[in-house]
Amino acid sequence: MEPYKNEMSTEHRVEAGVEGQQALGGRRTFFGWVTGVAASLIGLGLAVPLLGYVISPALKRRDKPWVAVGSVGGLPVEQPTQLDHMSTIKDGYVETKSHKAVWAVKQAGGDITVFSPLCTHLGCGYHWDASEREFKCPCHGSVYDIEGHVLAGPAPRPLDVLPSKVEDGTLFVTYKEFKAGLAKKVEI
Amino acid sequence: MASKLYTWLDSRLNLKPIQKTLLDEPIPGGASWIYVFGSATLFLFALQAVTGMFLAVYYAPTPDHAYDSIQFIESEVTFGAFVRGLHHWGASGMVVAIGLHMLQTFLYGAYKPPREAMWMAGVVLFLIVMAFAFTGYLLPWDQTAYWATHIGINMVGTVPLIGEFLMKVMRGGDTLGALTLSRFFAVHVLFLPALLMGLIAVHLFILRRVGPAGPWTDQRAELRHEAFYPRQVYMDAVVMLGVFLVIAALAIWLPFPLADKANPSDTSFVPVPEWYFLFYYELLKYVHGPLEPLATWVLPAIVILVMLFWPFIDRNPARNPVRRPVAIGGGMVFLFVVFALLGISLRDLYAVSRADPSVMRGKAVYAQFGCAACHRIHGEGGAVGPDLSFVGDSRPDRDWHVRHHKDPASVSPGSIMPKFPLTEQQLRDLASYMVSLKKEA
Ligand code: FES
Numbered sequence: 001m002e003p004y005k006n007e008m009s010t011e012h013r014v015e016a017g018v019e020g021q022q023a024l025g026g027r028r029t030f031f032g033w034v035t036g037v038a039a040s041l042i043g044l045g046l047a048v049p050l051l052g053y054v055i056s057p058a059l060k061r062r063d064k065p066w067v068a069v070g071s072v073g074g075l076p077v078e079q080p081t082q083l084d085h086m087s088t089i090k091d092g093y094v095e096t097k098s099h100k101a102v103w104a105v106k107q108a109g110g111d112i113t114v115f116s117p118l119c120t121h122l123g124c125g126y127h128w129d130a131s132e133r134e135f136k137c138p139c140h141g142s143v144y145d146i147e148g149h150v151l152a153g154p155a156p157r158p159l160d161v162l163p164s165k166v167e168d169g170t171l172f173v174t175y176k177e178f179k180a181g182l183a184k185k186v187e188i
Numbered sequence: 189m190a191s192k193l194y195t196w197l198d199s200r201l202n203l204k205p206i207q208k209t210l211l212d213e214p215i216p217g218g219a220s221w222i223y224v225f226g227s228a229t230l231f232l233f234a235l236q237a238v239t240g241m242f243l244a245v246y247y248a249p250t251p252d253h254a255y256d257s258i259q260f261i262e263s264e265v266t267f268g269a270f271v272r273g274l275h276h277w278g279a280s281g282m283v284v285a286i287g288l289h290m291l292q293t294f295l296y297g298a299y300k301p302p303r304e305a306m307w308m309a310g311v312v313l314f315l316i317v318m319a320f321a322f323t324g325y326l327l328p329w330d331q332t333a334y335w336a337t338h339i340g341i342n343m344v345g346t347v348p349l350i351g352e353f354l355m356k357v358m359r360g361g362d363t364l365g366a367l368t369l370s371r372f373f374a375v376h377v378l379f380l381p382a383l384l385m386g387l388i389a390v391h392l393f394i395l396r397r398v399g400p401a402g403p404w405t406d407q408r409a410e411l412r413h414e415a416f417y418p419r420q421v422y423m424d425a426v427v428m429l430g431v432f433l434v435i436a437a438l439a440i441w442l443p444f445p446l447a448d449k450a451n452p453s454d455t456s457f458v459p460v461p462e463w464y465f466l467f468y469y470e471l472l473k474y475v476h477g478p479l480e481p482l483a484t485w486v487l488p489a490i491v492i493l494v495m496l497f498w499p500f501i502d503r504n505p506a507r508n509p510v511r512r513p514v515a516i517g518g519g520m521v522f523l524f525v526v527f528a529l530l531g532i533s534l535r536d537l538y539a540v541s542r543a544d545p546s547v548m549r550g551k552a553v554y555a556q557f558g559c560a561a562c563h564r565i566h567g568e569g570g571a572v573g574p575d576l577s578f579v580g581d582s583r584p585d586r587d588w589h590v591r592h593h594k595d596p597a598s599v600s601p602g603s604i605m606p607k608f609p610l611t612e613q614q615l616r617d618l619a620s621y622m623v624s625l626k627k628e629a
């Protein structure tokens with residue numbers, strides 16, 4: 001790119017030339033060099049910690065704790081039960097209690113499956129219809145069987161199973177949420 | 189590459205004259221290490237501004253979150269303690285730098301005509317820095333912050349007639365609370381920075397109009413006229429790097445811990461102001477009763493006014509300190525008084541051993557669970573369990589105490605001591621109390 005010239009700048013360039021950049025020679029270079037090093041050291045000493053300071057929360061994975069939701073003994077066999085899931089969510093320095101009811105199903109063999117309480121279509125809360133033995137979503141009419149398979153409606157995938165485990169007769173659940181409306185289960 | 193870009197920009201923006209003004213300012217008598225304090229102060233202000241902006245990324249100025257957000261910065265944010273440390277020590281550094289800058293200006297008589305306005309702007313800058321320190325102290329919302337500010341505001345209350353009203357304005361009502369915190373925050377991060385930047389501009393504008401004062405004798409000033417760049421810039425840069433390294437070292441090795449969260453109902457807390465307010469705090473210990481307003485506001489008001497109008501009070505045209513015995517003598521007496529008060533105050537502070545809040549809580553746990561029914565401490569309590577008067581000497585290991593109180597039989601097989609339902613916090617506090625029970629304490 002050809003520099004745009006006007007009278008003023010040419011005039012000043014001449015002036016700067018007269019200024020005598022060459023006069024001090026080596027000492028001038030040394031002072032400039034030390035100034036540059038000092039400035040870079042300060043810059044680096046601040047940039048590295050400050051960058052880490054700002055991005056550190058982005059690199060932290062939110063840990064999802066195991067939460068006790070009730071005793072296994074009390075669960076009726078093949079009769080889905082809504083269990084309260086109470087967990088403390090840490091959002092930075094703010095702690096909030098979240099209250100969600102998950103569906104626990106004790107299969108005939110004694111194994112326990114825990115379903116997320118959100119319909120896989122658009123995330124409505126569904127309920128268990130005890131007489132027809134089906135999970136029904138009131139919003140758009142999705143229907144699931146006791147194993148979570150889709151029987152009818154727009155639901156794109158089976159009910160989402162939450163990680164669960166049994167310890168000393170107590171059922172523990174890790175609450176997770178998944179994207180609604182997708183055929184694949186994608187955790188948010 | 190860089191020089192090409194510069195040439196290009198210069199052809200558009202006509203930068204050379206600006207560069208000339210910034211870098212070719214002649215310094216009478218040449219560059220000197222004695223002239224670095226102003227730039228050191230300016231550098232510290234920049235450091236405070238930068239670290240302050242980053243602290244604001246996480247800080248929440250409300251009583252229910254301020255403390256937690258600072259604790260979050262301290263314990264969970266990467267480099268969080270370091271950034272907060274820089275801001276904390278940077279504040280102290282700024283007071284030191286501005287003090288040295290004023291001292292040098294005073295010693296060199298650089299406030300004399302034609303630089304009176306520059307001195308006055310400087311005094312106001314100094315006051316703004318103190319206001320920064322005062323408003324910033326409350327923001328962590330811990331016990332120290334809360335009670336020190338409580339006292340600071342009460343001092344304003346002793347101003348005759350309008351004191352009560354001023355106090356309410358500062359607090360935003362009758363109590364030190366949510367409104368106080370948010371207004372201190374706004375003043376600290378918005379109002380004061382704007383004011384400070386404006387005055388720095390005025391201060392530097394005057395400097396560029398009248399030029400630096402240089403040495404106090406004209407003969408020495410005439411010896412040489414050296415441009416600001418490169419030698420003075422180099423000296424300033426070296427000093428800035430030195431200042432940065434000192435502040436960073438302090439931030440790393442002398443962390444500034446949080447006290448307990450502010451508790452307005454706990455009036456037993458003895459707050460300690462920052463060291464740069466200590467001399468004043470000490471002064472107030474000597475005056476009571478009807479004379480109190482005299483010390484809390486008449487005296488400071490006079491000192492500030494004298495400082496502000498000093499160029500008009502000191503009419504002696506000489507700049508050489510040897511030819512200004514009254515001014516130099518007066519300055520020395522003032523400094524002596526300030527440092528004597530600071531010294532006394534520091535000595536007293538370190539003479540009192542401050543109680544560790546965790547130990548105090550541990551003591552409360554000990555009482556709450558009726559430990560004294562079985563154990564004896566300094567002659568009080570039952571004799572079923574071991575005497576704990578000096579248990580800290582025989583068992584200095586905190587973890588042992590934690591494990592022991594969680595499940596006594598696990599570390600002392602056969603112990604008849606029952607398990608108590610203690611929380612983790614209670615376990616730690618109780619352990620602190622146990623470890624503190626020592627002979628020499
Ligand atoms: S959300 Fe359940 S069917 Fe649409």
